[in-house]
Amino acid sequence: MAVKIIDIHTHGLEDYETRGASPGDILEMARLHGSLGIETILPTMFSAPIDEMRRDMAAAKEAMEIQREGKAGHGTSPWARILGVHLEGPFLNPSKAGALDRGFFLPVAADTWKRLVEGFEDVVRVVTVAPELQGATGLIKRIAGTGIVVSMGHSDATYGEAEAALRAGARGITHIFNAMRGLHHREPGIAGFALMNPDVYVEVIADPYHLDDKTIELIFRVKDPGRIIIVSDSVKGSLSRGDGSAVVDGSGNLLGGSMPLTGSMQRLLRLGLSREAAELAVSENPARYLGIVQ
Numbered sequence: 111m112a113v114k115i116i117d118i119h120t121h122g123l124e125d126y127e128t129r130g131a132s133p134g135d136i137l138e139m140a141r142l143h144g145s146l147g148i149e150t151i152l153p154t155m156f157s158a159p160i161d162e163m164r165r166d167m168a169a170a171k172e173a174m175e176i177q178r179e180g181k182a183g184h185g186t187s188p189w190a191r192i193l194g195v196h197l198e199g200p201f202l203n204p205s206k207a208g209a210l211d212r213g214f215f216l217p218v219a220a221d222t223w224k225r226l227v228e229g230f231e232d233v234v235r236v237v238t239v240a241p242e243l244q245g246a247t248g249l250i251k252r253i254a255g256t257g258i259v260v261s262m263g264h265s266d267a268t269y270g271e272a273e274a275a276l277r278a279g280a281r282g283i284t285h286i287f288n289a290m291r292g293l294h295h296r297e298p299g300i301a302g303f304a305l306m307n308p309d310v311y312v313e314v315i316a317d318p319y320h321l322d323d324k325t326i327e328l329i330f331r332v333k334d335p336g337r338i339i340i341v342s343d344s345v346k347g348s349l350s351r352g353d354g355s356a357v358v359d360g361s362g363n364l365l366g367g368s369m370p371l372t373g374s375m376q377r378l379l380r381l382g383l384s385r386e387a388a389e390l391a392v393s394e395n396p397a398r399y400l401g402i403v404q
Contacts, residue, residue: 113389114149116396117371118236119196119285119313119341121154127346128153128166128195136173136192137182144189146372150402151190152235154343157199157214160226167230170195174233193400194235198284200226201249202264203240208289209345209365210264218245220252234258235400238284240265241275241300254279259399261313264289265300272303282311282399285343286329288320305332311399313341314391316374317367319356323381330383339399340374340391343367 121128126138136153143151153170155163174192176182182189200222204212216222218239227234236259239246250260262275263284268291272283283290283304291299304312305328314329315321320343321329329338342348345366347357357365369377371392378388397403 113393114397115147115371115375115392116150116193116400117143117148117190117342117344117392118152118339118396118400119154119198120151120344121156121198121366122346123344123348123370125346128170129156129158129346130162131166131169133169133172133176136170137176137189140173140177140182140190140192143370146370148190148371149188150193152193152196152400154196154198157202157210159214160200160222163197163200163226164230167195167197167233171230171233193402194233195230196236196238197226197234198238199264201239201243201246203243203266205266206240206264206289206291208264209359209363210289215264218243218249220249223249223253231256236261236282238263239275239280240267241280242267242271247274247278250275250280251278254281257401261311262300263313266291267300267303269298269300269303269306272300273307276303276307276310280310282313282339284313285315285320285341286312287325288315305329308334308337311337311339311395313339313343315343315367316340316378317342317369318377319364319368326378326381330387335387335390336395336398338387338391339396340371340378340388341367342369342371342374344370 200216260280261282
């Protein structure tokens with residue numbers, strides 16, 4: 111049986127991205143991912159003004175409806191199914207913005223969350239939140255209670271703050287080690303929590319740039335192989351052929367992942383990871399995380 115590959119964190123590919131997207135742009139992302147053998151995607155929304163995030167979600171929702179009606183996906187190659195969206199923000203820590211625009215990060219507020227997702231409750235599948243923000247634990251509990259998966263990321267959280275968020279209902283860590291407090295011998299932080307807690311899932315970007323090969327090896331040695339999810343974090347400019355070219359700004363800063371998920375999987379195999387572990391990390395693990403049946 112073919113492995114059903116799921117990418118829960120992709121912002122774009124080639125000439126297309128979720129920012130300012132039309133339904134056609136989202137469908138083109140699905141077509142490109144599908145042509146590479148990826149079965150399901152969660153188009154991931156950048157932090158932006160609320161109205162802009164809602165417009166981008168509306169484009170994804172319309173693309174999903176077009177797929178369901180069978181008006182897209184015909185042709186020689188299968189298209190990836192658009193399962194819903196992943197919101198990367200806006201409740202994130204400005205000190206750990208990474209490639210995101212910290213100017214669009216917002217203080218945690220239940221009213222802001224309601225305004226963001228109202229009408230899209232059936233579309234949002236994952237949201238990334240910085241758990242150390244004031245009020246975050248309460249909001250995480252509220253979001254998790256609706257069935258949306260909460261992931262912790264873009265965060266300067268301590269080990270204890272991450273642990274409190276898990277107790278409140280958070281279940282994952284967004285792109286471990288990237289845009290977060292790192293390990294320290296006196297404060298293991300959110301990255302240490304991600305490695306040590308047996309229940310939390312971790313996203314791993316496995317292109318050649320976001321993590322050293324030995325760091326990837328560390329993750330697979332320490333974590334339960336059933337709790338690791340490989341993501342592309344691909345952005346506009348990432349090439350579907352997956353040649354590994356970094357996507358950077360004018361200063362050389364990484365803007366996102368450089369490989370589609372199939373390319374990342376092959377890279378892991380070249381690094382010596384077992385096929386069983388690699389396949390788990392791109393198929394069964396993300397399916398279990400999202401609560402879907404493969």
